[in-house]
Amino acid sequence: MALFKRDDVDIEGGWKAGQPVPYAALTKAFSLIEATTKRLEKNAILTSFLLLIIQRSAKGDYNSLLQAVYLCINRLSPDYVGIELGIGESLLIKAIGESTGRSLSLIKADLKKEGDLGLVAMNSKNSQKTLFKPKPLTVPFVFTHLREIALASGHSSQAKKVSIITKLLAACQDFEAKYIVRSLEGKLRIGNAERSVLVALAQAAVLAEEERSGKKWSQDQLATRLEEGTNIIKSVYSELPTYDKVIPALLEFGIDGLREHCKLSPGVPLKPMLAKPTKAIGEVLDRFENKHFTCEYKYDGERAQVHKTEDGTVSVFSRNSEDMSKKYPDLVDQLPKCIKESTKSFVFDAEAVAIDRTTGKLMPFQELSRRKRKDVKVEDIQVRVCLFAFDLLYLNGQPLLHQSLQRRRELLREHFTPVQGEFDFAKSSDGETTEEIQSFLEESVKDGCEGLMVKMLDTDASFYEPSRRSVNWLKLKKDYLAGVGDSLDLVVVGAYYGKGKRTNVYGAFLLACYDSDSEVYQTICKIGTGFTEEVLQTHYDTLKPLETSNPRGDIKVGGAKPDIWFEPKVVWEVLTADLSMSPIYTAAQGLVDERGISLRFPRYLRIRDDKSAEDATGPEQIAEMYERQALAQNGGGKKKKGA
Numbered sequence: 001m002a003l004f005k006r007d008d009v010d011i012e013g014g015w016k017a018g019q020p021v022p023y024a025a026l027t028k029a030f031s032l033i034e035a036t037t038k039r040l041e042k043n044a045i046l047t048s049f050l051l052l053i054i055q056r057s058a059k060g061d062y063n064s065l066l067q068a069v070y071l072c073i074n075r076l077s078p079d080y081v082g083i084e085l086g087i088g089e090s091l092l093i094k095a096i097g098e099s100t101g102r103s104l105s106l107i108k109a110d111l112k113k114e115g116d117l118g119l120v121a122m123n124s125k126n127s128q129k130t131l132f133k134p135k136p137l138t139v140p141f142v143f144t145h146l147r148e149i150a151l152a153s154g155h156s157s158q159a160k161k162v163s164i165i166t167k168l169l170a171a172c173q174d175f176e177a178k179y180i181v182r183s184l185e186g187k188l189r190i191g192n193a194e195r196s197v198l199v200a201l202a203q204a205a206v207l208a209e210e211e212r213s214g215k216k217w218s219q220d221q222l223a224t225r226l227e228e229g230t231n232i233i234k235s236v237y238s239e240l241p242t243y244d245k246v247i248p249a250l251l252e253f254g255i256d257g258l259r260e261h262c263k264l265s266p267g268v269p270l271k272p273m274l275a276k277p278t279k280a281i282g283e284v285l286d287r288f289e290n291k292h293f294t295c296e297y298k299y300d301g302e303r304a305q306v307h308k309t310e311d312g313t314v315s316v317f318s319r320n321s322e323d324m325s326k327k328y329p330d331l332v333d334q335l336p337k338c339i340k341e342s343t344k345s346f347v348f349d350a351e352a353v354a355i356d357r358t359t360g361k362l363m364p365f366q367e368l369s370r371r372k373r374k375d376v377k378v379e380d381i382q383v384r385v386c387l388f389a390f391d392l393l394y395l396n397g398q399p400l401l402h403q404s405l406q407r408r409r410e411l412l413r414e415h416f417t418p419v420q421g422e423f424d425f426a427k428s429s430d431g432e433t434t435e436e437i438q439s440f441l442e443e444s445v446k447d448g449c450e451g452l453m454v455k456m457l458d459t460d461a462s463f464y465e466p467s468r469r470s471v472n473w474l475k476l477k478k479d480y481l482a483g484v485g486d487s488l489d490l491v492v493v494g495a496y497y498g499k500g501k502r503t504n505v506y507g508a509f510l511l512a513c514y515d516s517d518s519e520v521y522q523t524i525c526k527i528g529t530g531f532t533e534e535v536l537q538t539h540y541d542t543l544k545p546l547e548t549s550n551p552r553g554d555i556k557v558g559g560a561k562p563d564i565w566f567e568p569k570v571v572w573e574v575l576t577a578d579l580s581m582s583p584i585y586t587a588a589q590g591l592v593d594e595r596g597i598s599l600r601f602p603r604y605l606r607i608r609d610d611k612s613a614e615d616a617t618g619p620e621q622i623a624e625m626y627e628r629q630a631l632a633q634n635g636g637g638k639k640k641k642g643a
């Protein structure tokens, strides 16, 4: 397993036990990981590097491992704290110029050639003659300064950022400039997804455990323990997704102590459970045959995970674990009225929906998306919002993830009270025949919803599965019945100049899906329909600052040739008539066929600013949709219970 050797860190100045982790050691690990495409090798390098950190950290030092892990996933805090990098190209070019003395035009020309600003920074640094060797960078030093950059705000913040970046770059040697610049850009591009970092962390902890035991374990013993350790860490992290808590607990209590010390806690949002699309009621019945299931209205709003801690703090988190309490101060104000006295602390899952208070009618999602994301004042709010709670995940000190949905629902109804126009329980029907489902679906659409969510109701198949797109939750949208099964959430990576009326804005766009395994965006289609002129202008204003001179290195372009490229940041929801094989686009290449998959007649629906680029639809989902479509065209799909 040890592909990252001690020699690799015996760099000048050394790295002795108890000393801070040298940044050179981390970037050496990054360069080894980047150099191989083999997943197992990537994993082994990271595991042995993290093991070295555990071995060399002084007792009680949790920060060395914590900061190294954060740098590996290119984050500076848990998601919900929201300290983010993502520094623009022009600011970085300026800092590279200042720290190396090279002209901006030379740097830009190199960028055009290389397509990777990290590489340009490294080459610029390494071709520079320096009289004195700078003091080696350490992980805590880099981590602290990256946080300072991310937190800089106010009118002189740009100058402050350039000055810190210049200082960091001045001290860089070897690979360091490459990875510092990529970290600042917000994309490490070493092909190592967060999931793999979690696995490497688990494996390093198991190897450290073997070492502490003083015995050499047999291959079988080791394999069993590695699997066990990985499962424990994954499940603990899915309940409490913050390394700030998991890493200190892991180092203090070991893998076996994790479950006891790291449980779902109000205040720390967990990644929501997601649903699989279905195209027909018959499919629902196939899946849930002879099982108890329930149908709920699928409200058309924004996911809201609501937390109340023992000290009374109420927070509302988005689907992406972003703290939305400042977007929804009215929700925070409304909540106390619907909480019964016996309810001291909780986490519930809900949909926040725009509502017309006079008629009581639900309004579409677009009404909510007009709200600012921050600093909303209750007195300025035009559109009111009602919460529809559909799940209870934690109550009065107890996580409920491993209770049946039936039980969670009972507890939800016992401990909260509906308040008209402000809070209600998701409307549900436990009818199980095609006719009952069909009529409930029609009712939901009439009431302004998107369709139904069909959920397993009892047995362990109904447990809440954080962050999983589970077959135990199916979504049945009215649009699906005619389309390919689901809309897609795609990232805008390029644009084409407009013609006629559209000359001052972009006329069409290049979209991509996101492969979280390889951390690569794969192009999927050109889209030019579904936009009003007003929408095109808004898109122009949002996308213009994201223009880059070349496709970023993590975009697998294929044969697409847009006029302009963008930083992959903006996500749109798109409908399509069907999917087809494509010699041009790269989406899902190799999954169904050597060719990629493309969308035919794609139509723009809306911006998804509650999703980040990494949450875009993945190639496996696209391949799955393609295969279902092929099956349907070949007359597949059984019909049940009179469907």
Ligand code: ATP
Pocket (backbone or CB within 6 Å): 272, 274, 275, 296, 297, 298, 299, 300, 301, 302, 303, 304, 319, 351, 390, 426, 453, 475, 489
């Ligand atoms: P996905 O990642 O599954 O595509 P999405 O955010 O794009 O999610 P949909 O595909 O439309 O949304 O469906 C799932 C979403 O439906 C949930 O994330 C939630 O916001 C919303 N929703 C509305 N009503 C319910 C309900 N009763 N139960 C669960 N989710 C619901």
